[in-house]
Amino acid sequence: MQDPRINSKEPLENKESRWIGLYKLEYSDPKGNKRFWEIAERKTRGSSELDAVGIVSLLKSKNNESTQIILCLQFRPSINKMSVEFPAGLVDREETPEKAALRELEEETGYHGKIVSSYYTMYSNVGMTNTNNKLIFVEVDLDDEINKNPQQKLEEDEFITIVIVPIKNLFSTLQEYEKKGYGIDSNLGSFALGLHMSASLLQ
Amino acid sequence: MQDPRINSKEPLENKESRWIGLYKLEYSDPKGNKRFWEIAERKTRGSSELDAVGIVSLLKSKNNESTQIILCLQFRPSINKMSVEFPAGLVDREETPEKAALRELEEETGYHGKIVSSYYTMYSNVGMTNTNNKLIFVEVDLDDEINKNPQQKLEEDEFITIVIVPIKNLFSTLQEYEKKGYGIDSNLGSFALGLHMSASLLQ
Numbered sequence: 515m516q517d518p519r520i521n522s523k524e525p526l527e528n529k530e531s532r533w534i535g536l537y538k539l540e541y542s543d544p545k546g547n548k549r550f551w552e553i554a555e556r557k558t559r560g561s562s563e564l565d566a567v568g569i570v571s572l573l574k575s576k577n578n579e580s581t582q583i584i585l586c587l588q589f590r591p592s593i594n595k596m597s598v599e600f601p602a603g604l605v606d607r608e609e610t611p612e613k614a615a616l617r618e619l620e621e622e623t624g625y626h627g628k629i630v631s632s633y634y635t636m637y638s639n640v641g642m643t644n645t646n647n648k649l650i651f652v653e654v655d656l657d658d659e660i661n662k663n664p665q666q667k668l669e670e671d672e673f674i675t676i677v678i679v680p681i682k683n684l685f686s687t688l689q690e691y692e693k694k695g696y697g698i699d700s701n702l703g704s705f706a707l708g709l710h711m712s713a714s715l716l717q
Numbered sequence: 718m719q720d721p722r723i724n725s726k727e728p729l730e731n732k733e734s735r736w737i738g739l740y741k742l743e744y745s746d747p748k749g750n751k752r753f754w755e756i757a758e759r760k761t762r763g764s765s766e767l768d769a770v771g772i773v774s775l776l777k778s779k780n781n782e783s784t785q786i787i788l789c790l791q792f793r794p795s796i797n798k799m800s801v802e803f804p805a806g807l808v809d810r811e812e813t814p815e816k817a818a819l820r821e822l823e824e825e826t827g828y829h830g831k832i833v834s835s836y837y838t839m840y841s842n843v844g845m846t847n848t849n850n851k852l853i854f855v856e857v858d859l860d861d862e863i864n865k866n867p868q869q870k871l872e873e874d875e876f877i878t879i880v881i882v883p884i885k886n887l888f889s890t891l892q893e894y895e896k897k898g899y900g901i902d903s904n905l906g907s908f909a910l911g912l913h914m915s916a917s918l919l920q
Contacts, residue, residue, distance in 0.1 A: 708911020
């Protein structure tokens with residue numbers, strides 16, 4: 515194994531791209547004026563109207579005092595460095611968000627979980643794209659036999675390292691990863707900031 | 718005023734775009750294999766290595782029991798609907814993130830604030846772009862004369878409505894906006910989920 519790296523970067527014309535489309539929108543603003551906006555879109559969105567799911571895994575065991583969570587580390591060409599993220603993935607065509615969450619959790623981490631809850635659809639970066647995702651909360655019973663010896667089921671071109679941390683240490687863990695040069699995913703980072711600030715903000 | 722709407726959507730070639738660039742990367746994976754990745758990038762990034770800031774505004778007053786927060790509502794062509802977001806904006810060239818946060822807060826809401834804290838840089842949508850942002854926490858003293866009669870300073874093509882809610886109601890407020898058809902920004906939505914789940918997750 516070696517450090518991944520970017521070898522070259524070339525402009526790509528829209529008509530030649532496979533995964534990302536570039537579009538120009540003309541819209542009417544609230545005063546009725548015609549204006550233009552540029553956006554990038556995934557070319558892979560299925561019928562679910564949802565691009566991706568992120569998995570907030572809640573690892574519980576009789577032996578652990580506090581709930582733990584799984585983080586994924588991987589090289590991301592877009593930022594030319596390692597990132598720290600929730601387990602996550604694109605929703606396949608005809609797949610529900612919940613089914614996608616359990617499938618991706620199993621593929622990326624080896625753990626089997628049960629759906630706890632999911633909430634609103636969220637849009638990342640609405641100034642630039644229409645890309646969206648949901649955070650799905652999944653409980654993983656570490657005392658269940660099926661979770662005793664988890665094995666990742668990665669594709670040949672996937673290289674994901676998982677780390678497990680107590681949720682109460684999530685925010686400080688992310689600060690440490692930033693010092694080590696990792697890029698922090700914004701869903702994960704914002705969620706951790708909400709947890710961290712809750713004591714001072716909620717009265 | 719009328720409801721904004723999309724009139725047309727046309728494919729855009731990379732060489733003709735002004736704001737978003739499309740690129741093809743060749744990279745070496747951890748096994749040394751050469752692979753390709755497509756990304757979209759802002760063409761506007763300055764020297765700060767940071768595209769944007771989001772502002773977590775903490776509105777405090779002697780008369781209020783709980784801290785309030787400002788949310789921005791605006792039509793987003795990328796998703797063809799209204800969004801609910803933190804006040805936010807691009808960081809100008811040669812501008813610090815903190816200066817950008819105070820400037821954007823004043824422009825979008827009329828309120829003057831003081832920097833409380835900021836944390837890690839976060840990457841939105843690392844599978845698709847290199848776009849990044851920071852959440853900056855800003856305190857606004859509602860009892861200060863300068864904040865008695867806030868006036869937005871929007872550009873001619875900006876239409877932003879602000880709403881002020883107690884932070885303890887943030888999560889339920891977002892759920893209501895989704896029911897009304899708004900798109901929820903993922904930084905805001907993830908932060909609110911962290912706040913909401915803190916009681917059950919942190920022991």
